[in-house]
């Protein structure tokens with residue numbers, strides 16, 4: 001069946017289906033029950049699955065993740081909702097020192113199939129701590145897998161695949177794109193979760209993005225096309241493990257690469273990608289790999305978001321610079 | 326603990342004798358009315374798109390004014406994000422608080438000059454700051470205390486529990502002032518605690534007291550004595566101000582999804598302002614002229630807040646780079662220069 005869904009609704013349906021498929025799936029988080037979550041992603045699920053499967057937790061993130069570890073040891077598959085990106089840090093200790101390491105330390109005897117859903121990124125005019133981009137902290141931690149979805153199709157399938165996956169997955173949801181719509185074929189066979197995808201073919205520059213920036217990258221490619229530039233856009237989709245083979249193939253053809261993300265540029269995902277593309281495609285490169293990202297400042301008050309976040313113009317500017325080499 | 330009933334009857338409490346002058350009583354009434362007026366205006370401004378969000382204090386005026394007015398000038402408050410009433414008592418300009426919700430800055434007031442710290446959005450973090458600050462006061466031999474504000478939901482955070490352990494272990498001059506407004510967004514108190522919150526304090530080894538949070542006199546009395554005890558070296562106290570959040574959690578919230586209208590109706594009968602007004606009228610401490618004057622002052626305040634908000638300029642983009650560090654780094658200075666050049670390129674291009 002094909003339905004037109006927003007990212008938010010796609011996640012809701014994906015969660016519902018995962019809960020139907022596996023009675024061990026338990027949702028946990030603040031306000032996810034009666035309220036349906038502050039973004040309404042879990043709307044109606046408590047009504048249908050009960051308070052034991054959709055748990056309104058106490059206001060304690062370390063508690064959410066710490067108890068998820070114990071539940072996972074008992075064969076459950078906890079799906080933890082962190083209300084906003086900036087509030088994951090009370091749970092950071094549990095995620096980084098426990099969730100990420102227990103599988104290795106127990107030599108595989110203790111499974112950690114935990115999903116940590118985090119609405120991430122800015123652009124919604126919120127007050128501080130509601131618009132962070134913490135992906136690099138997680139991607140830097142061995143033992144965690146990290147994905148960032150950009151559209152309803154990946155949201156619908158990705159959340160189910162993440163839940164069914166045996167490893168802990170930090171599942172990043174682009175909060176400012178929750179209301180973006182697309183057709184979702186709910187009977188299709190999904191592609192792999194940990195794979196990047198070429199969304200638009202092009203010959204001049206390879207443009208990489210993930211999560212909320214994918215839409216911006218596609219718009220930039222569109223705008224560049226009007227000026228006769230052919231841009232290939234790759235949706236990274238998985239941040240750990242990185243799937244860069246399609247990127248290498250692309251860069252070998254285009255000779256140019258621009259990486260875009262909202263997170264501060266310094267030591268962000270772009271730095272890792274630039275290093276790997278340079279190591280692998282050095283002889284094909286016509287220009288250094290360029291990065292477009294947030295400035296190395298705390299996330300600014302909302303009146304300055306537009307200046308902080310990479311927009312169409314900053315992406316096009318980087319494309320111009322790349323072409324200028 | 327109650328000193329003023331919902332009907333406006335003054336009652337005495339053996340442990341909390343409270344001497345308030347007529348002048349003080351009128352002052353408290355004025356505070357209550359003005360912060361409500363501010364709150365109502367800010368909520369309206371949010372609805373009209375002038376603020377990104379607003380966290381309303383409606384229903385919690387007495388808890389905040391009582392606690393704020395109990396503080397000495399040299400005491401320091403560590404608020405969450407809803408303590409506009411306390412901000413008021415510390416002389417913080419309402420427009421500074423509003424600028425944060427408008428997205429102009431991340432807290433525009435001077436926390437040092439006002440003794441009112443910046444708002445803290447990450448739940449519970451400030452309780453540790455208050456405790457550490459109190460430890461500093463103690464080391465310095467200062468006869469002052471710290472007053473940490475938190476919500477009922479916040480009591481579940483690990484950091485809040487750590488703050489109480491530190492406060493007890495070091496006998497720090499800090500008072501934990503919990504506004505139990507019954508909900509953490511949609512989650513009722515029962516999900517945070519199976520015992521009344523004030524009883525938790527016993528487990529940490531210091532006194533806990535529950536006060537009618539809609540009774541400004543009771544809050545004033547209890548907080549005054551807790552702060553005095555802290556200043557005198559008797560260590561921390563936990564105050565549970567039992568109250569109710571009459572509005573939504575913030576303007577983005579829909580409380581009809583999780584609470585009953587009947588509950589709201591019940592709490593309306595315990596309005597924190599009505600009872601003071603009843604008492605003032607009955608005892609003749611204030612007359613109609615006084616009430617009218619306060620009303621008029623409210624109109625003025627609301628008008629000032631409105632025009633101040635609507636006329637509030639957006640910050641310059643370079644504000645982002647300002648004071649990230651005490652000592653600017655070459656890297657960030659270069660990024661700022663790049664940013665400025667980039668912005669300037671548009672001005673030339675007529676964007």
Ligand SMILES: Cc1ncc(C[n+]2csc(CCOP(=O)(O)OP(=O)(O)O)c2C)c(N)n1
Pocket residue numbers: 030059061083087090407446447448475476477478479480504506508509510570574
């Ligand atoms: C660490 C953290 N987790 C989650 C949130 C999101 N959040 C903001 S307010 C709130 C409820 C707070 O309830 P309570 O402590 O009772 O204070 P109240 O808002 O009722 O005054 C939540 C969950 C947050 N700000 N910080």
